Structures are given as C-alpha cells and as structure tokens.
Amino acid sequence: MIALDDLTCAHGAHPAIRHLTGRFAPGSLTAIVGPNGAGKTTLLRAIAGLHGETTGTITRGGRIAFLPQASTLERAFPLSCADVVAMGAYAASRLFGPAADRNRIAQALATVGLSGYATRLVGTLSGGQFQRLLFARLMLQDAPILLLDEPFANLDTSTTADLMRLLHQWHHAGRTVIAVLHDTVLVEREFPQALLLARDLIAWGSTDTTLTDANLCRARDHAAAWAAGTPPLRDAA
Amino acid sequence: MIHLLVDPFSLGFMRRALAGCLALAIAGPPLGVFLVLRRMSLMSDVLQHGILPGIAVGALVGGLSVYAMGLGGVLAGIAVALLAGALSRATGAREDSQLAGVYLLALASGVALLSARPGIDLAHLLFGSVLAVDDPALYLMAGVATLVLPALALIWRPLVLESFDPDFLRAEAGSGAAIHAAFLALVVLVVVSGFTALGTLMSVGLMMLPAIAARHWGETLAAQVASAVAIAVLSVLIGLLLSYHADLPAGPAIVLTTGTFWAIGLLAGPRFSLRQRLRASTAGMPRLRAGRD
Structure with missing residues (x-):
C-alpha cells in the first residue's frame, strides 16, 4: 500500500505536482498517465524517495x-x-x-x-x-512494491507484450505495481487502475472511469494552461 | 645489458623512487579507470593544478616538509573539487566550465604563492624528481596506497552502481553523494602522494594514461583495471630506467612510457584499435559489437 496525503512536489520555484491525496491499494496494478510535463515521473520519483523538494506525506507499506x-x-x-x-x-x-x-x-x-x-x-x-x-x-x-518509469518506451510490440506478461505475473503474485506510461491504448487494455495527472490530479480510479474522453480533454487543457503560464485554480480540477 | 637494468636500482634514491612509484602504479590506475568510465577525466586535470596552492601554503607554513605540503595539497584538492561542483549547482553553469575556471585560478595562485618562498624549485614541484623521494615521501606514497586499495574495495559495489545507474543506488541505499565524495577523496590522496617523485602535473599521468590505454586491452571492468595496473607497473620500471640513463625528470619519463603503451594499444590492441578496424574493413564486415564507450 502507498498513501499520499497532500503531496506537493516542486522543481525550484515551479510546482510539478500540487496537493495530491489518495492511495494505491495493496496488490493493485496502476498506470500513471498524463500529458508531457504533467509530473508523472516526478510523482514516481517522489514515491521512490528520489525527489527532494516535497511537502505532504508519503506512507510506504513495504520495500x-x-x-x-x-x-x-x-x-x-x-x-x-x-x-x-x-x-x-x-x-x-x-x-x-x-x-x-x-x-x-x-x-x-x-x-x-x-x-x-x-x-x-x-x-x-x-x-x-x-x-x-x-x-x-x-x-x-x-520487492512487494514495484515502480516503473516508462518501462515500454521505444520497445517493439513483441518485447512490450513479453514484459507486460511479467508485470501481470507480479501483479497476480500480490505485488503492488505502478508504472508511468504514455500509451493510453495499452493502459486501457492492460491496467485495471489509472491515475490521470496534469500537475493537479484530474482523475484516479478504475481505468474505464478515469480515462474518459472528457477527462483526457480536461488534462490536455489543464496542461496547456500551465504551459501558457496561467496555472488553473485548484478548484477547477 | 643486465647491468643497465639492475645497476640504477643499487642506488638508494632509485630504490626509494621505485618502491614509491610502484605503490602509486597499483593504487592509482583503478581510480583512473573509474574516472574515465564516469566521464570525469577532466577532474584529474583540475586536481593536478588545484593542489598546487595547497602545497604552496604548506611550504610557506611548514617549510619543505612533505607532510605539510601533502596536507595542504589534499585540502586544496578537495576544496577545488567541491567548489566547482557547488558553483555549477548554484549558478546553473556547466560543471566543466566551472572546473576549467577554478583550476586555472588555482594554478596561477599556486605559482604566485610559491614565488614568494625562495628556495623552491618550481620545475621539481611540477614535474618531479627521483632525488626528492626521501623517507617521508616514500612513507606518504606507500601509506596512501595502503589506504586507498582497501577503501576502494569497500566502496567498489556502490561505486559501480553509482556509475551505471545512480537512481538505482539512491533508491536502494539513500544518497550516492557520499560514495562520489569518498571516491574523489581517494583520487585527491593519490594525486597528492605522487607529487614528490612525479610532480603535481605528472602524478595524474600515472593514474589516467594507463586507464585510457586499458580500454584497448580489457573488455570487462575487472580486465580494464588489471591491464591498467599492469601498464602502470611496467611504465614505472621502464620510465625510471629512462630517467636515470637519459637524465630526464622521472615524471615525464614515466608518463611518456605510459603513452607508448597507449599508442601500441591504439595501433594493435585487441579492442577499438586500428588493426582491428582494418581487419574488419578488409573482411567487408560491419564492425559488430563496437560498443559505445
């Protein structure tokens, strides 16, 4: 199990993730998705203890x-x-x-x-x-908890399929698996849980209710607003 | 013939220089291999210049004592390495530019400080002299080698991890910064300990050149370390004889010998050499397994 409570991560003066609260259930298989610059890798590194500039708490239920x-x-x-x-x-x-x-x-x-x-x-x-x-x-x-940062980047389909099979095996053996991914088609097909991020949390839960067109569109607009230098108000999220 | 090889070492100062340089030849090259593989070769340049102001201050305060100059050199070396890293982190400038800036200033201030202390031969300090290897200098070289090898063995695993996959080490064992700092400290110790025999400018040569040459001889990390040490040991033997017979300063004589091994490796070594390239092209085959280092 991993629980996040009001987690905020910064890169210098710029927030990379704002006020993220929620939990990855033990034994869950979750994909972290979002546009470029959404804070996906930062979130994964923060959970792994590799990101220094964080506030809020992260509870890790295992190695x-x-x-x-x-x-x-x-x-x-x-x-x-x-x-x-x-x-x-x-x-x-x-x-x-x-x-x-x-x-x-x-x-x-x-x-x-x-x-x-x-x-x-x-x-x-x-x-x-x-x-x-x-x-x-x-x-x-x-380890009981596995964090993978873009594990299938630049891989052909047969390698991706082989490695995905391993992830499923580890998931079925009761491990908690969290992966940052870009390929939403792959996520919809293979990952039961998804977390959609655009610096703010857009949606988090079962993949079919998280990766809806409306949510993906909102994540895109949200990221564009950040990129344009007009960070959306938190309530908009 | 045998007299040419053996007779020089019947002299006490030659024996001391041999023993001291052999100690350096065993302790230095493994560190050099890591410097090369971690893309930190420039750091060796920085340290060879960076220790000079410390040696100068040591000489001003403690006279011509090897220990005073050595201690000053170690402190200055660590300060220069840390300062360049801190400057690049604080200002966002590229670290190599900061290193270049810092070492030029260190060299200039070292020479300026030394000129204030008459009686020091700058050429000896920069390029070494076998005559300067007195007992304290020998103890320094042997002592440093005795310390460095077990210390390197102790940090070997995390150092390999930090070189290959720094995030992995941080995730598994906390910070890798301590390993990096310990490694740099060992490099500084070796560079400083060699300055009496080889000179501040040349003592890095016995660490770096065998490591650079080793790429042509060894495939795995262990093979590269072993061949680097072998090249360094041979270079010390041949270089000291050259130094004696041709009346050359020891540092350049040893470094030039090491350079010869590098040239042989470049031309005819088993890996990444001209010979290998010619053979591959005459066979009409693309160079398989060329690697990327």
Whole structure:
C-alpha cells in the first residue's frame, strides 16, 4: 500500500505536482498517465524517495523496487548482464555480503528471454534486450512494491507484450505495481487502475472511469494552461 | 645489458623512487579507470593544478616538509573539487566550465604563492624528481596506497552502481553523494602522494594514461583495471630506467612510457584499435559489437 496525503512536489520555484491525496491499494496494478510535463515521473520519483523538494506525506507499506528510465543509465559501463542482474540483490548483500546466487541470476535471465547472455557486455545489447535485462534485475530485488518509469518506451510490440506478461505475473503474485506510461491504448487494455495527472490530479480510479474522453480533454487543457503560464485554480480540477 | 637494468636500482634514491612509484602504479590506475568510465577525466586535470596552492601554503607554513605540503595539497584538492561542483549547482553553469575556471585560478595562485618562498624549485614541484623521494615521501606514497586499495574495495559495489545507474543506488541505499565524495577523496590522496617523485602535473599521468590505454586491452571492468595496473607497473620500471640513463625528470619519463603503451594499444590492441578496424574493413564486415564507450 502507498498513501499520499497532500503531496506537493516542486522543481525550484515551479510546482510539478500540487496537493495530491489518495492511495494505491495493496496488490493493485496502476498506470500513471498524463500529458508531457504533467509530473508523472516526478510523482514516481517522489514515491521512490528520489525527489527532494516535497511537502505532504508519503506512507510506504513495504520495500520498493524502482526501475528508472533506461535513458538515465550509463550503458557504456563495461558490465556483464549477470553483473547488472546481481545488482538486484544489493539491498540484501550491501558492501561485502555474499554476491547474488548464480542460479537465481540465470533463472531471472531465462525468464526475460535472455538465456545465455550472462557474460555479454550490456553495451552490446539492443534497446529491447536492455529493458529485458532491467526487468531481470527487478526480479532479484524481490520487492512487494514495484515502480516503473516508462518501462515500454521505444520497445517493439513483441518485447512490450513479453514484459507486460511479467508485470501481470507480479501483479497476480500480490505485488503492488505502478508504472508511468504514455500509451493510453495499452493502459486501457492492460491496467485495471489509472491515475490521470496534469500537475493537479484530474482523475484516479478504475481505468474505464478515469480515462474518459472528457477527462483526457480536461488534462490536455489543464496542461496547456500551465504551459501558457496561467496555472488553473485548484478548484477547477 | 643486465647491468643497465639492475645497476640504477643499487642506488638508494632509485630504490626509494621505485618502491614509491610502484605503490602509486597499483593504487592509482583503478581510480583512473573509474574516472574515465564516469566521464570525469577532466577532474584529474583540475586536481593536478588545484593542489598546487595547497602545497604552496604548506611550504610557506611548514617549510619543505612533505607532510605539510601533502596536507595542504589534499585540502586544496578537495576544496577545488567541491567548489566547482557547488558553483555549477548554484549558478546553473556547466560543471566543466566551472572546473576549467577554478583550476586555472588555482594554478596561477599556486605559482604566485610559491614565488614568494625562495628556495623552491618550481620545475621539481611540477614535474618531479627521483632525488626528492626521501623517507617521508616514500612513507606518504606507500601509506596512501595502503589506504586507498582497501577503501576502494569497500566502496567498489556502490561505486559501480553509482556509475551505471545512480537512481538505482539512491533508491536502494539513500544518497550516492557520499560514495562520489569518498571516491574523489581517494583520487585527491593519490594525486597528492605522487607529487614528490612525479610532480603535481605528472602524478595524474600515472593514474589516467594507463586507464585510457586499458580500454584497448580489457573488455570487462575487472580486465580494464588489471591491464591498467599492469601498464602502470611496467611504465614505472621502464620510465625510471629512462630517467636515470637519459637524465630526464622521472615524471615525464614515466608518463611518456605510459603513452607508448597507449599508442601500441591504439595501433594493435585487441579492442577499438586500428588493426582491428582494418581487419574488419578488409573482411567487408560491419564492425559488430563496437560498443559505445
């Protein structure tokens, strides 16, 4: 479970998210959607504890595994795929603890379709293979709450389908899964819950009642008003 | 022939220089590999100039004591690294421009301060002299190496994580800033400890050049670190002999030897070399697995 109470996040003087209150139920599968600059990534980072300038409270009901946008990683760093998956065990092993079990690493690589890639350098992987690798790392983190920032950006449909299947498996195993996504068609098809954000909360609940045309239109207008420098009054939301 | 190789080291000062430089050759290159991979190569430039005012103040206050100058150098190095980072965060300027600005000022003020203290040979301070490796200087180099290697081993995992995926480390273990700061402190220690033998301008060379050359020899991180250390150790041996026989300052002699290993790697090394490129193009094949580093 994750509960937000009057959460406001800023980037310097500019609010990125205003007065957000609500909760992600335990075991829910939620997509965070909204126009560019709506504060989606900021919200996810705030929940992960990575955004410094926040007011209000965030209650986290368990350990969190965070999947950053793939573009923020240094892919030229000369690590093998097995090294990257082993990072998932860092919270347990820390500085000098035993390294992650080879079998678990091989199993995680096999699950994401990367059997035989253990010794390959990450710099030689395609974008899709790299994202599969990061999902394998998530498996080793073994956390009850998963936060994913644009997990399907720049992926082809078959990779997206494979990774989506993994998300459903984790969801069915009782984990709370929250993902920032752009593709509303994918969200309508695969995610039972959605949170529509345009710096202010537009709607939050089951996907069919959240991603209505009226709400999406309102989110667009809201974001445009912010971009034009005329922040809408809170009551308008 | 064997006399040419062995005889110089029958002299006490050559043995001290050898022992000290070998310590640096083992401690420095692993840090250099991380500097290169973290795209922080410019930081080494900044530090080699940045420590000079500290060394100068140390010399003014404590005389020509290695410890006084070393302590001043460490403080100045850390101050310069922190100042450039703070300036870029506070003003929104690019960090590399702030680093360039800070190190130029540090170099100028260092030289100005030193000129106020007669009796210091600026060339020795900048480029090193094997004759300057007295016992305190040797203890400094050996002591720093003894400290740096276990410390690097201690922060190895989070340092790799912070280099590859900083958000992941922050989410799993809180801030990565402490790891970054600890890493910089180790770099400063190594740069400062080498200044007596290699000079402030050249001691970075024994850290950076083997690391830059290692890219052509090693594929994984471990292989790059191992080849960087091997290149540095060989360069120290060959460089000191060159320095003795050709009457060159030790710093440039060692650094030039390291540069030779780099050139060999560029031309004929197993990775990203001219030879490999020629072979790929004559085979009519696109360069597979070219990597992106």
